Amino acid sequence: MAEIVVTDRDGREHRVPGKAGLSLMETLRDLDYGVAAVCGGLCSCATCHVYVAEPWRSRLPAMQDDERERLGQLDGYRPETSRLSCQFRFDQKLEGIRVEIAPDE
Numbered sequence: 001m002a003e004i005v006v007t008d009r010d011g012r013e014h015r016v017p018g019k020a021g022l023s024l025m026e027t028l029r030d031l032d033y034g035v036a037a038v039c040g041g042l043c044s045c046a047t048c049h050v051y052v053a054e055p056w057r058s059r060l061p062a063m064q065d066d067e068r069e070r071l072g073q074l075d076g077y078r079p080e081t082s083r084l085s086c087q088f089r090f091d092q093k094l095e096g097i098r099v100e101i102a103p104d105e
């Protein structure tokens with residue numbers, strides 16, 4: 001089964017099943033240690049912020065202007081790894097993806 005490796009805000013690692021076709025946010029918001037996703041995926045709250053390392057980072061769809069704008073407003077923004085998890089869907093090419101939940105802001 002395709003899985004996602006999630007590092008929570010306490011640095012603990014968890015392995016959770018990936019759900020193909022859903023945004024990563026939709027999986028992460030169901031976890032006690034996941035994301036708040038206040039806007040429900042409308043790219044307006046940035047509470048689904050995660051850090052995605054390579055090689056998965058380069059497999060994600062290109063970032064659109066609104067996502068870049070939201071991320072740029074965050075103290076925890078890291079240009080090399082920050083993404084909003086509502087802006088891409090989990091699929092087979094992301095199997096084993098490692099994401100770290102960004103700090104609350």
Ligand code: FES
Nearest residue numbers: 041043046048086
């Ligand atoms: S859920 Fe609000 S920006 Fe992603």
